[in-house]
Amino acid sequence: MKLTLVAPATDVSRRTGRRPKGTPFFHYYKLGIATLAGATPPDIEVEAVDEMVDLWDPRTHPTDGVAISALTALAPRAYQLARTLRERGIPVILGGMHPTFLPEEAGRHADAVVTGAGELVWEQVCRDWQRGALKPVYAACQNDTSIHVPPARRDIFRNPFYPPLDIIQFSRGCVHRCRFCSVNAFFRGRYHYRPIAEVRAELAGCRRKHLMVADDNLYGDRAYCLEVLGALAPLGRYLGIQGTVDMAFDGEVMAAARAAKVGAVFVGIESVVTESLREADKLHNQIERYAEAIASFHRHGIFVEGGLMFGFDHDEPDVFRRTLDFVDRIDLDVAQVAIVTPMPGTRLFAELDAAGRLTDRDWAHYDCNNVVYRPARMTQLELLNGVEWFRREFYRRRAIARRAWKGRRWFDLTTLATQAALNLGFRRNHQLGLDYPP
Ligand code: SF4
Numbered sequence: 001m002k003l004t005l006v007a008p009a010t011d012v013s014r015r016t017g018r019r020p021k022g023t024p025f026f027h028y029y030k031l032g033i034a035t036l037a038g039a040t041p042p043d044i045e046v047e048a049v050d051e052m053v054d055l056w057d058p059r060t061h062p063t064d065g066v067a068i069s070a071l072t073a074l075a076p077r078a079y080q081l082a083r084t085l086r087e088r089g090i091p092v093i094l095g096g097m098h099p100t101f102l103p104e105e106a107g108r109h110a111d112a113v114v115t116g117a118g119e120l121v122w123e124q125v126c127r128d129w130q131r132g133a134l135k136p137v138y139a140a141c142q143n144d145t146s147i148h149v150p151p152a153r154r155d156i157f158r159n160p161f162y163p164p165l166d167i168i169q170f171s172r173g174c175v176h177r178c179r180f181c182s183v184n185a186f187f188r189g190r191y192h193y194r195p196i197a198e199v200r201a202e203l204a205g206c207r208r209k210h211l212m213v214a215d216d217n218l219y220g221d222r223a224y225c226l227e228v229l230g231a232l233a234p235l236g237r238y239l240g241i242q243g244t245v246d247m248a249f250d251g252e253v254m255a256a257a258r259a260a261k262v263g264a265v266f267v268g269i270e271s272v273v274t275e276s277l278r279e280a281d282k283l284h285n286q287i288e289r290y291a292e293a294i295a296s297f298h299r300h301g302i303f304v305e306g307g308l309m310f311g312f313d314h315d316e317p318d319v320f321r322r323t324l325d326f327v328d329r330i331d332l333d334v335a336q337v338a339i340v341t342p343m344p345g346t347r348l349f350a351e352l353d354a355a356g357r358l359t360d361r362d363w364a365h366y367d368c369n370n371v372v373y374r375p376a377r378m379t380q381l382e383l384l385n386g387v388e389w390f391r392r393e394f395y396r397r398r399a400i401a402r403r404a405w406k407g408r409r410w411f412d413l414t415t416l417a418t419q420a421a422l423n424l425g426f427r428r429n430h431q432l433g434l435d436y437p438p
Helices: 031-039 072-087 097-101 103-107 122-130 182-186 196-203 222-235 245-249 251-259 274-279 287-299 319-329 347-354 380-394 397-407 413-431
Strands: 002-007 045-050 065-069 092-095 112-115 137-139 165-168 171-173 191-193 210-213 238-243 262-270 303-310 334-339
Touching: 002 031, 031 045, 031 065, 031 122, 031 165, 065 072, 072 092, 072 097, 092 097, 097 103, 097 112, 097 182, 103 112, 112 122, 165 196, 171 182, 196 222, 210 222, 222 251, 238 413, 245 251, 245 262, 245 287, 251 262, 262 287, 262 413, 287 303, 303 319, 303 380, 303 413, 319 380, 334 380, 334 413, 380 413, 397 413
Parallel strands: 002 045, 002 065, 065 092, 092 112, 112 137, 165 210, 210 238, 238 262, 262 303, 303 334
Antiparallel strands: 171 191
16 A cells, blocks of 8 residues: 655645745755654555655545645645545545644544654554544654654655755754744643664664754753764764754853764744843843854854744834844844744744734744734734845845855855855745745
């Protein structure tokens, strides 16, 4: 029997022509799908369809069953696919963040819904599917701190448009409690980590040139973070990681990151307004130390991609200009810019919903590019236009050139090239309307 694992894509980012849309940098394969493939019993033939890079027709695609993983913005597409496939009599299983938070809604579109970390119950799901006896809901519960994850099957992604980058995950979840964060809601505030030996074995099968460590917050457990970096150092592969701003002040961790050849870090800066950070419960960020943190990353040869969010209740209409001046001053290398979006399952969603401030329940708009609630101190249009202005200004050619010129002081050639390419990639995606592709 053949099982198809699908990563849906939005109307704007879905591949419809000869080549995928936008910048190859953002076309990396989906680790969640690869992990499910790894957990699939070997007697089942498994394939992946990634709608960002693969062309397929759900009306005719030969398969015996389909599993679709969906974030909130992708739920409408997932439901549309499910409808088409089920009309053909093909069973559909839905999982991922959105079905986990809204299993009843997802259940109306699927034969089965998997909530939580799917690989924990995947073997049972597969066996039930083979027998034609899928249950409506499979709830995967992960209570232990230490977890085992089957090795991901990266071989199922054959598309030549993927960049030479492997994705690996050591830990999941986060120790912080940011109000807007779906990761925190999905893992119910828990931090889980895999035995290092298990990940080391999986790394042996990663053949691509670069490595992205996709842990939600690698610095969630300092001792574990040091172990991970120690395990990565002998590989000598160019690395990207995700952490928090405060890791920059930890000399030992920064030295280990340098030894492991980390060249890029993603950190959630979110806001340069103290009250907005407080409102978001992002209490580990200290605005007065941002400059020092970025300087520390730079000193260790690491460029910084900062997540920025606009639309907090304390954001005034001048927040865009203030933020641009600020991030220029502190030499932020790359910005991933989002509109505050209350994802279902988060505290932010519950609070805005209770206050009657949600103005849009079309999940396709929950993509961090639309305003789906009433902001407190500006109009929806001001917020939308402000974000558009910020993205345009931050990614002006002259600004990109200035950042690359400054970068030559801190970065080796690979890091400098990656920093510049990422800047140009964000610029191009913005021009194509592909900002923040979910
Ligand atoms: S630090 Fe990042 S991953 Fe952790 S809760 Fe906050 S936003 Fe989520």
